[in-house]
Amino acid sequence: MPAVAFASQTMSKETLAIEREEDIVQVRKRARALAQARGFDAFACAALTTAASELARNVWVHGGGGEATLEELSDGTRFGIRLVFRDHGPGIADLERALRGGYSTARSLGLGLSGARRLVEDFEVDTRSGEGTCVTITKWTRF
Ligand SMILES: Nc1ncnc2c1ncn2[C@@H]1O[C@H](COP(=O)(O)OP(=O)(O)OP(=O)(O)O)[C@@H](O)[C@H]1O
Ligand SMILES: [Mg+2]
Numbered sequence: 001m002p003a004v005a006f007a008s009q010t011m012s013k014e015t016l017a018i019e020r021e022e023d024i025v026q027v028r029k030r031a032r033a034l035a036q037a038r039g040f041d042a043f044a045c046a047a048l049t050t051a052a053s054e055l056a057r058n059v060w061v062h063g064g065g066g067e068a069t070l071e072e073l074s075d076g077t078r079f080g081i082r083l084v085f086r087d088h089g090p091g092i093a094d095l096e097r098a099l100r101g102g103y104s105t106a107r108s109l110g111l112g113l114s115g116a117r118r119l120v121e122d123f124e125v126d127t128r129s130g131e132g133t134c135v136t137i138t139k140w141t142r143f
Contacts, residue, residue, distance in 0.1 A: 008080070011072040018059045018066050018087075027056040027068045034070060034081050040141050047119035048081060048139045054112035055085040055135050061106055063087025063133055078140045082122075088132040095127055 016027050031052035035045040052068070059066040066087030073080045092113075097103045101114030113135075117123045122138035 008073045008075045011074060013069060013071045015067050015069045018056055018068060018085075021060060024053060024056040024060055027070075028053040030070055031081070031083060034072060035139070038072065038079055038081065038141065040081075040139070044139060044141060048083075051116035051119045051137055051139075052083055054116045055083070055137070058112055058133075058135075059085050059087045059089075062092075063089030066132070073138075075140075078142055080138045080140045082136065082138040085135045086132065091129040091131060091133055092125070092127040093129070095125060099125070 014030075016030060017023060018027065028049055032045060032049040035048045040048065056068055059068070064087065066085065066089070069082075069084040069086075071082040071084070073082055092098050093105070094103070098110070098113050099117065102110050104110030113125075116135075116137060120137040120139045122136070122140075124136045125133065126136075127133040
């Protein structure tokens with residue numbers, strides 16, 4: 001059967017600034033609240049919350065701050081929460097390596113980006129040297 005692409009419909013959208021370290025907690029809390037309100041199970045809630053926290057932290061630590069957009073959407077059969085993390089930092093120098101995991105330019109574990117990728121269904125990175133990084137993730141649930 002050929003895959004059928006349904007147009008996704010946005011139901012709500014909000015943007016949170018990541019300008020202070022405390023903002024990471026706000027993004028995490030808001031992502032969890034959206035997932036709980038939409039009936040995601042405990043595992044999916046934890047997955048989205050953890051991914052949100054790691055990506056918001058990357059915006060703060062590596063990107064020098066930025067913003068997170070949280071969007072509720074539906075594709076007709078599924079309900080989704082899409083999170084977009086944007087910064088105007090240096091960009092990810094070696095994306096392939098960063099996605100493999102265990103690589104960090106901050107002497108950390110280097111597991112945030114690769115971990116976030118495994119926790120969601122859709123994961124996209126757009127990064128440009130000297131311009132910044134945009135990471136988009138979506139977690140889906142059945143109605
Ligand atoms: N928004 C970003 N801007 C620039 N570089 C980034 C960004 N996000 C990730 N990186 C690069 O990718 C590497 C891997 O990211 P990842 O989150 O996996 O590890 P980390 O942040 O270094 O450590 P941690 O395990 O604590 O998250 C980072 O060390 C950094 O070099
Ligand atoms: Mg990280």
